[in-house]
Each structure stands twice: as structure tokens, then as C-alpha cells.
Amino acid sequence: MRIDILTLFPEMFSIFNHSIIGRALEKGLIEINSHNIREFSLNKHKKVDDYPYGGGAGMVMTPQPIVDCIKATKKLNRGKVIFLGPRGKTFNQEIAKNLSKEKELIFLCGHYEGIDERVYNYIDLEISLGDFILTGGEIAAIPIIDSISRMVPGVLAVEESYTEESFYSGLLEYPQYTRPEEFEGLKVPEVLLSGHHENIRKWRRKQSLILTKTKRADLFSKINLTKEDIKLINEDNINKR
Incomplete structure (x- = not known):
């Protein structure tokens, strides 16, 4: 399985280099790549957020860097684009089982007050970790990716370990x-x-x-x-x- 993560903080995903998932990466059973959305910003200061139209607190992630990051990743990974957000289905084992059967997946991690609504045109599935607020989508992505990855054949010693x-x-x-x-x-x-x-x-x-x-x-x-x-x-x- 190939997983690509679109994020503002790619260093957070070094956690997957350890333990069971780390060994699966070494064996080539799964591949996890992270892409810094900021690198796709056309703003000279690499800015990726702006004030919301209509006013309000906080900042909103602008569409251009996210969409360009998605388009670039799609050249390498044709899987579903999954956004970690509050509108999505609450993650559970059934969703994990279904996603573990996919060969390729792309995870989009939001930040600030969320993403520009127009980005949703490029999203295939939205998942929520639960009815509570986190500082960013990265924190939600980690347990979801872990849950999916451990069911990829060969990651655990025996299938019985997770069934x-x-x-x-x-x-x-x-x-x-x-x-x-x-x-x-x-x-x-x-x-x-x-x-x-x-x-x-x-x-x-x-x-x-x-x-x-x-x-x-x-x-x-x-x-x-x-x-x-x-x-x-x-x-x-x-x-x-």
C-alpha cells in the first residue's frame, strides 16, 4: 500500500519510522510519503492561509497550494483523497477495514479554521476522528493511518493478531x-x-x-x-x- 500525506508539518509523521509500522516500511509492505503543502504556495513568502471573507476569527487555508499539492501527488498516487475534518463520517473499524484494501490513499491534513470550501471539489472522502477539536489534521491522521496500515497483509505476524x-x-x-x-x-x-x-x-x-x-x-x-x-x-x- 502507498500512502501520501499532504501537510504543513511533514516532520510529525516520523512516528511511523518506529515499531510495527517502521518494520513494515523497511520490508516494503507499505510506503508512507509526506508532502509539505507550503512548498506549493505561489506566494513569495510561502503563505498558505488568509483572513476569511465575511470576517470572523482565525485564518483559512487558501485553495491554491492545497489543490496544486493534490494535483502533483495524483501523478504519483491515484488513490482517494481523504480529508480529516469535522463533517466526515466518524472513523471506526469498519472504515479501517475497507480502506486497508485500497492500494493507494492520499490524506489531506487541514489547519487553522479549516480549508477554503472550493478545495472540497478535490476531496473523495472526509473522515472525523470524533466530536472534539484538535490543533490540526496531522494528529487525527496518525491513528487513522496506523489503524489502516496494520491490517495490510504481512504487517502483523499473523492475521489473527488483528481479527x-x-x-x-x-x-x-x-x-x-x-x-x-x-x-x-x-x-x-x-x-x-x-x-x-x-x-x-x-x-x-x-x-x-x-x-x-x-x-x-x-x-x-x-x-x-x-x-x-x-x-x-x-x-x-x-x-x-
């Missing part, structure tokens, strides 16, 4: 344990030590269902429960009778 994580299947992930077997009087559930794969699978599924129901009722309401799911959830009530 069983929270939100991938619509459920929160089951509790995880590692050594020691007992810590401060708290023991690892016996079923995880049993070696019985089917019982472990059922326990994990049950825990995911219970956690999601108690912690994220909004997610649980969207799950199409199987007969096994209903049985697992009701097991404790049956045993108490």
Missing part, C-alpha cells in the same frame, strides 16, 4: 493473560491452562459478549447473536437456578 482484537468483529476483545500464572493472589482462569482449544474458544467468545454488553451496550445492540452466543450469555443464569 480477534476489539471492534474488528464488532465486539470488545476478551481478557488476556500471560505469565506468571498467579499474581497478587489473582490466578489465570483454569480454562486457559487446560489446552482444550474448543473450551478456550467458547470462554473467549463468552467474555467478549459479556464485556461488550456491560461496557459498550451501543456495540452489543448491533451484534447478530447466534444460538451459541445466546446460550453462552445465559449459562450463568442457568447455573444459578
